[in-house]
Amino acid sequence: MNVEHRPAVPTNVLIVGVGGQGVIMVSKVLASLCQQAGLEVKQSEVHGMAKRGGSVFSHVRFGETVLSPMIAHGEADIMVALEWAEGLRWLDYLKRDGGTFIADTQQIVPPVSFRNRRRGARSGYAPATPAEVIDLVGNGFALDATRMAAGLGNERVANTVLLGALSTALPFPREGWLGVLDGLVPPKTTEVNRRAFDAGREWVQNFDRPAEQAAAAVAVPVSGDGLDHRLEITEAWCKGCDICVKMCPERCLTLNARHIVELTDPAACTACRLCEWLCPDFAIRVLTASAPAPALAK
Amino acid sequence: MDTASANDFDIRDYLRVELLPHFMCPGCGHGIALRALLWAVHDLKLAKDRLAIVSGIGCSGRVGAYIDANTFHVTHGRPLAFATGLALARPDLEVIVITGDGDCLAIGGNHLIHACRRNLHLTCLMFNNEIYGMTGGQVSPTTADDRLTTTTPYGNAEPSFDACALAAAAGASFVGRGMTLQTVALKNLIRDAISHRGFSFVEVISDCTEIFGRKNDLGSSPEMILRQKGSMKPDTYGNVVDRPFRPNAVQTGVLARNDRPEYGDAYRAAVLGAAGAAVAG
Numbered sequence A: 001m002n003v004e005h006r007p008a009v010p011t012n013v014l015i016v017g018v019g020g021q022g023v024i025m026v027s028k029v030l031a032s033l034c035q036q037a038g039l040e041v042k043q044s045e046v047h048g049m050a051k052r053g054g055s056v057f058s059h060v061r062f063g064e065t066v067l068s069p070m071i072a073h074g075e076a077d078i079m080v081a082l083e084w085a086e087g088l089r090w091l092d093y094l095k096r097d098g099g100t101f102i103a104d105t106q107q108i109v110p111p112v113s114f115r116n117r118r119r120g121a122r123s124g125y126a127p128a129t130p131a132e133v134i135d136l137v138g139n140g141f142a143l144d145a146t147r148m149a150a151g152l153g154n155e156r157v158a159n160t161v162l163l164g165a166l167s168t169a170l171p172f173p174r175e176g177w178l179g180v181l182d183g184l185v186p187p188k189t190t191e192v193n194r195r196a197f198d199a200g201r202e203w204v205q206n207f208d209r210p211a212e213q214a215a216a217a218v219a220v221p222v223s224g225d226g227l228d229h230r231l232e233i234t235e236a237w238c239k240g241c242d243i244c245v246k247m248c249p250e251r252c253l254t255l256n257a258r259h260i261v262e263l264t265d266p267a268a269c270t271a272c273r274l275c276e277w278l279c280p281d282f283a284i285r286v287l288t289a290s291a292p293a294p295a296l297a298k
Numbered sequence B: 001m002d003t004a005s006a007n008d009f010d011i012r013d014y015l016r017v018e019l020l021p022h023f024m025c026p027g028c029g030h031g032i033a034l035r036a037l038l039w040a041v042h043d044l045k046l047a048k049d050r051l052a053i054v055s056g057i058g059c060s061g062r063v064g065a066y067i068d069a070n071t072f073h074v075t076h077g078r079p080l081a082f083a084t085g086l087a088l089a090r091p092d093l094e095v096i097v098i099t100g101d102g103d104c105l106a107i108g109g110n111h112l113i114h115a116c117r118r119n120l121h122l123t124c125l126m127f128n129n130e131i132y133g134m135t136g137g138q139v140s141p142t143t144a145d146d147r148l149t150t151t152t153p154y155g156n157a158e159p160s161f162d163a164c165a166l167a168a169a170a171g172a173s174f175v176g177r178g179m180t181l182q183t184v185a186l187k188n189l190i191r192d193a194i195s196h197r198g199f200s201f202v203e204v205i206s207d208c209t210e211i212f213g214r215k216n217d218l219g220s221s222p223e224m225i226l227r228q229k230g231s232m233k234p235d236t237y238g239n240v241v242d243r244p245f246r247p248n249a250v251q252t253g254v255l256a257r258n259d260r261p262e263y264g265d266a267y268r269a270a271v272l273g274a275a276g277a278a279v280a281g
């Protein structure tokens, strides 16, 4: 196989995810392909256990000559994240201008990050929407690779979907990728892996930027004691712990469907501030600017 | 001093808001403890430039990183050692240590007793959640009897420290305990501890909702914080009411206080006196 593209400076690809997703498989395919193309390749991987979920990453560097096996901060040309929050965790490795971010939007959420212990509760893990993140990185693709893989009949080929997406960002031909892939996956799964590869490739080729969603800040007037107070909620900081809801003496707060606090009975709120004081996340502020100091004050 | 009407206190003035939401788990008491500290700083009208926060390693230590002041996040167990050097070199700063039960009493236990003994002007806030929260829930020197942790899967058999009794016995000249449930009282206690000239030790009863709470089946975050009420030693209730609370009664407020000589002053007098004598001789 021949590649014209032989830059003097190595190309850096960082692949991240959590244990068991196939980070190493993606990096092996890429490294073998580069080797076949006659390039020098260095690959280094760490599968450590971070506190909240096991973090796995692999650095692949290839080019005419490659000295260090490690990619420095802000030096990755391409980053592939098999898990969404892992992608965010490593984002500072991506080149500021011109780095490409490719990520599965699926989150593997460690139990400790749940906002609420009720069945079906949403987690507060990586709350930024894919659109927000893609906007931030400039050049990025956030695809639901896990669902695409499940649609092909095997959730485990999500890594191959992302490999297909990655293939669009590098100068190797499709057949080269598929050849290496065939040699590395179990023979029984060759077919589904090939389809997954093409699905990821096509997704990027037909990419349309999704519409943005803005987070809203809310300040609501409250009047439980007949005075003119306001209660301000910073939604983005609320983790839905339920403390304010249960501790409010007037029962005016509730968690909404997204498990974010909401003032549902502003007429009952006396601006007692208990919710403000007990919120571990500073998500509530009570403003009593226009009111005389309450009797408690002195 | 006013409490409920402190409308001018906006915690965001004291936070590195760009780092929020903070890393702590939903319901974690350390966030409330942080509010109490910053509110106390506000009450004292301490300029942020004059404030130096030194914190150790742990979820408690991480809290320091969110404070918009001079902050030092140092090695595990050593915040008191760093703070001692800082307070001696820069007596113009108000040095406050944030530490955890593991950081302060296990690996850092030796630093604690000597800081108490020395009586240098420092404030040490120990966020006590009875566990090593950050590392996934190992037993700590304050874990109560029979509690489940990752290292005591059959229940904790070790007796625990009463950190306040320890600090008082080692000579701390201001010792107090507060709980996150009583945010205003906690704020006032921290304010008094900072104002005290000498070494102040404050134990803050805090909840590790996600690890300690889950391991020990203590319910949701609001249930956990309400349990603090049950563990409190009521001084206004009669016998009948408080009886059920007796077994794990925890006393809050200022527990020990005296005005013995502050070490920084004594040190400077001795050293500068000696230096002066050397020059003169």
Ligand SMILES: Cc1ncc(C[n+]2csc(CCOP(=O)(O)OP(=O)(O)O)c2C)c(N)n1
Residues within 6 Å of the ligand: B057, B058, B059, B060, B061, B076, B099, B100, B101, B102, B103, B104, B107, B127, B129, B131, B132, B133, B134, B135, B140, B208
């Ligand atoms: C020298 C050293 N030993 C061990 C550790 C691992 N470690 C990190 S935090 C921690 C315990 C923290 O417990 P605590 O002080 O109670 O803080 P919490 O997380 O509960 O607030 C330990 C043992 C370390 N970081 N450094």
Ligand code: SF4
Residues within 6 Å of the ligand: A231, A247, A248, A249, A250, A251, A252, A253, A268, A269, A270, A271, A272, A273, A274, A275, A276, A286
């Ligand atoms: S200020 Fe008091 S009454 Fe109003 S929502 Fe908060 S806790 Fe409830």
Ligand code: SF4
Residues within 6 Å of the ligand: A237, A238, A239, A240, A241, A242, A243, A244, A245, A260, A261, A278, A279, A280, A281, A282, A283, A284, B027
């Ligand atoms: S506003 Fe604060 S106390 Fe209320 S649910 Fe959200 S994080 Fe918890």
Ligand code: SF4
Residues within 6 Å of the ligand: B023, B024, B025, B027, B028, B029, B030, B059, B060, B129, B133, B134, B207, B208, B209, B210, B211, B212
């Ligand atoms: S592990 Fe425990 S102490 Fe640490 S942030 Fe979570 S709840 Fe708080």
Ligand SMILES: [Mg+2]
Residues within 6 Å of the ligand: B058, B100, B101, B102, B127, B128, B129, B130, B131, B132, B133, B140
């Ligand atoms: Mg602890």
